[in-house]
Amino acid sequence: MEQPSTTASEVCKICGAPANFTNFGAISCSSCKMFFKRNAESKQDSFQCDLNNKCDINIHSRRVCPACRLRKCFTVGMQVELIRGSRLRKNVKRQHGIESKLPNWKQKTSVSSQLPTVNLLRSDQSTLTTKQWTLLSNLLHCYDEHSGVENALQFRHEQIRFPLRLRYKLTSTTDFVTLNMARMQQMFEKNVDFRSIGCSDRSILLRNTVKHTECIGATFALYQAGLLHDPLFYQTTATIFGVDIMLKILQLIEIFDSDATFVKLILVITAFSTTKYTVYSGRACNELADSKSVLRIHDSYLEIAWKYMVYKYTYQQAVLRFCHLLRCLLRVNRTIVEVDQIREYKSIIEIVVEQSDKFSINN
Template structure:
């Protein structure tokens, strides 16, 4: 199997509610009931068009020659191609201006009646005072006016998720699964083929970080240190997420072969870990990017002497930028309360990642594979520098 293997993964202002037949969204192919802004479309594509229709097309940048395939599974990856497809299919800006004008009028009236002015108080709580001298807490204002993501932030999310999808090996995992399912039961997921597949996936994972633009802006020394220090985290999260997305862990034959490689205890731990991934795949990919810039030296004790980063401030700035991006994305997409809950669940998830790494490190096959990947990755860094 090689990287050259490709697979196409088939992954509401309502204008006319009379069109309620079960159809496909003309933008991404998801199930759709209504015509929105002149085109049969799902609620997700409807809201995407509503938010971005009046922006200029060149406000979004596609890194792949504006040829991205927009499907149910890839629609959040490239905003430029998604918006272009909305216009190509016939969505019309004029159909959304009426409702938007009304909202803008209400907002203007509200601004005229209450003009917030930040003021400091003797207490540690930041307050907002209006023209009627009626204070209200800042948290209440945030709930009324949730933060938005800038075009630059949306582009960064697009780049990070696109890089993950391109280099993670998910396409190969889906091909491998389909090929194995075509075989008779007794020939499926034999030890040799599963072992080669796992090595391929784990070897691919570091490329996701290597291709990151912020990562490539660092010195060769710091890139090497980061990859070495975070390799077990990135492998554990990245490889398990690929197995989770491809549903390979649902197949008992696949798991049985992996038990011969890693042992039943480790496989049970990996399966439990896969069940705790956040349902938002984009959020998981953003967390993966954050992990790539972690300054954690090791999870289990190592005899190797850990070198210090030359420019740790640059690494922390990148990590802070990604953490803020992940937080604002979750608040924007869900709510402040849901964002807090999901970040708390993330902490529990990372503890489980720690436990999985500790259990896996006891397996000689795993340790040898990690050492091999580190050596190969560092050679690639030297060649690409």
């Protein structure tokens, strides 16, 4: 036992999940208990919030911002001293030959919303080269600047100022979703490697991958901004796309990797994918004029993602997380097949592709 625990039959004070015991001084679920135990002593200064420490921590968003989650753990009464006490008791037990069970890979990993800048300079700790560390830093900066998260936050703050009956009207929400998806595509246009390939190949990549990059990128951006857990926003988007689709999107978010840096890397890797996805469309997929250059960029990003995961976690955990990624991508495919039957979604995608083509030609 970690410490004397009491049955509570309540909800976790941190995320709201069902909880039956008091851990380290507060009623908490097993997930928040393990999170606090892993991070309370060593990660207080390294975790940083991307949203000015205003994240809403609940059962769906608890893995998005470790900084706000850890801050809430302390706020509700969790104490580091109780962790130290439990470790002392464990050490005594080990001296008597009692071995503790090994945690599984999800429990063992630490959560980080963003790679700390200082780590980007310590390339000697990883097989990543200095050039790869720099490219990784640039990719994260490009996402943070152009992904649309800031627009989503601004849209949310604007809507909160309105009376309840005027928030998230159908027209304004549809316009926002369309604009946010278009910005997601422009994020790739800002990528130096993307701009290095021919205009025709850029257009083909955008058309062939748009539905997958939007499903992953736009959903992740809305999640980071806290919009998907706003009941009124959810209600309006359910009117546009249907309740079943919105439920699948929430389920998709739940299986996203807890490391936001990894998710951002997978997003840009997907944008350079030459795979002819099974997406139901009336248009045939055109062939890339210089597929070797695109594959070279794609593979270099994939190598960075793998090396980053091995650097951040163990080799075994990196393998398991990539396996979990494959399951997540299969879920993305199934979601796209279903949402692609919705007329409103098709109209939005057509607008996004048209705007992306214009942006590509003008630049």
